[in-house]
Amino acid sequence: MKTIYTSIQFLPRLATVLLLLLVTVHCQPVHSENRRGDTPAAEKDQEIMLALLLDTSNSMDGLIEQAKSQLWKVVNELAAAKCADGAKPSIKIALYEYGNDNLSPQEGYVRQVSGLTDDLDLISEKLFALTTNGGEEYCGKVIQTSLHQLVWSKSAADLKLIFIAGNEPFTQGPVSFRQSCTLAKEKGVVINTIFCGSFDEGTNTSWQSGATITGGTYISIEQNQKTVYIPSPYDEKIDALNDQLNDTYIYYGSSGKTKKAAQIAQDNNAESYGQSNKAERAISKSTHVYKNSTWDLVDATKDDSKAIEKAKTEELPDEMKSMSVEQRKSYIKEKSTERQQIQTEIQELSKKRQEYITTQAKQNGEAGMLDASMIQAIKKQATAKKLRWQ
Structure with missing residues (x-):
């Protein structure tokens, strides 16, 4: 009986070890060996x-x-x-x-x-x-x-x-x-x-x-x-959504206003090659790789729940300066929800756009x-x- 009881006690420990082993294989490379100069893959996103x-x-x-x-x-x-x-x-x-x-x-x-x-x-x-x-x-x-x-x-x-x-x-x-x-x-x-x-x-x-x-x-x-760009029937709608998306970026910090202006400037640079290229940029802005937590409060709050409290009043947009902390939190939450909806719509249009372009481009390698x-x-x-x- 003592042997059986000991084995039962051991089972939770075994389960813990197995769980840890499963966690460590997250996003591991194909080959187990490392190239010279590399350390074993860390437990983090690739x-x-x-x-x-x-x-x-x-x-x-x-x-x-x-x-x-x-x-x-x-x-x-x-x-x-x-x-x-x-x-x-x-x-x-x-x-x-x-x-x-x-x-x-x-x-x-x-x-x-x-x-x-x-x-x-x-x-x-x-x-x-x-x-x-x-x-x-x-x-x-x-x-x-x-x-x-x-x-x-x-x-x-x-x-x-x-x-x-x-x-x-x-x-x-x-x-x-x-x-x-x-x-x-x-x-x-x-x-x-x-x-x-x-x-x-x-x-x-x-x-x-x-x-x-x-x-x-x-x-x-x-x-x-x-x-060579292939215009699509979705470019104009994506362009309009891009304008709405920009309105969800709420600057803060000493360089926030400058970085917000830079966002618009890069929209214009993309558009200098036509609406189709601007649509490509808007699609990028609807993905996880477009992050601006150093100057945008919506992104910043995802990394730091206290970002709104830390933001200096004089470094916020005029419409937020008179708000209380709770009002600011509510405002940023509203903008975050709005952004997610716009990004989702851009992604849906992007799929249709890519299907259209692929069909049109078959004869143009x-x-x-x-x-x-x-x-x-x-x-x-x-x-x-x-x-x-x-």
Whole structure:
């Protein structure tokens, strides 16, 4: 009897151990072994970390135009990714420019435009501010710099990608591309190379070799090809909903008013490529990757229940300054509900819009464009991290 009683006592402990084991497999990578330089996957949501390294020398105006006009389409594809358990990975994007004579020779004509961030308005703002000039294109140097400067995750479960685009030999500069790409491999970062020119020329100038070292994808594109948008019958409605969505963002803090203005400015930048591109941005704003808790009280209260109490009256919109704390809470709750409803409606329209565009685009292939090439590579490499698109 004593033996049976002891076994019964042990059962709750066994159940606890089994539960802990189940928790630790959340969003684990496909392979149990870790690459050198990685630590075991942490018990947290997966991340997709993407650094875009753009050649901004004189001949790259077309490349920069493609990047500006296709940013939100790439973001929307990233936002659609799911972990093995159905959770959604967080997204961080970094931006570098290289090969521009306006940049410092001491830094190898390389500049970090933005570190890894989930502030998508900031990435858009920085991208639209890029100009071309010069220069000296050192691929090995810009890759090395991004590996050293950016705070890359140490988790083997996270998808860490570099996309480098340019049109000069991959071998130029004081840093060997082989050395930089080997370092990337040690950090678990995949290098994808995008040569702006013919496939064979990129192969002959080592762009393909750079990608091969880390198991990345080599791509060639026509950088001067213009982005073609397919207007849909849903764009106008999405545009109207975007205006309503903006009204649910309630700024706070010392930079809140400026960041709110930046949101509108990036809407305008997207619209400069037409209503269809603005619709792509609005769709991004309806997803989990568009977060603004540093300046928007609706998002801030999701992270900190006391955000409203902490907000300074003088740093709030005029309509909130005379409100009591309880009135402010009620107002933010109302805006949060309104936002969820608008985002849901945009998502529903987005599905119909995509079905329409897919049907219309069957006779117009997207091969050879920056966004299509990036999306194809991302999805291919994401399978190793059990990320899926369904």
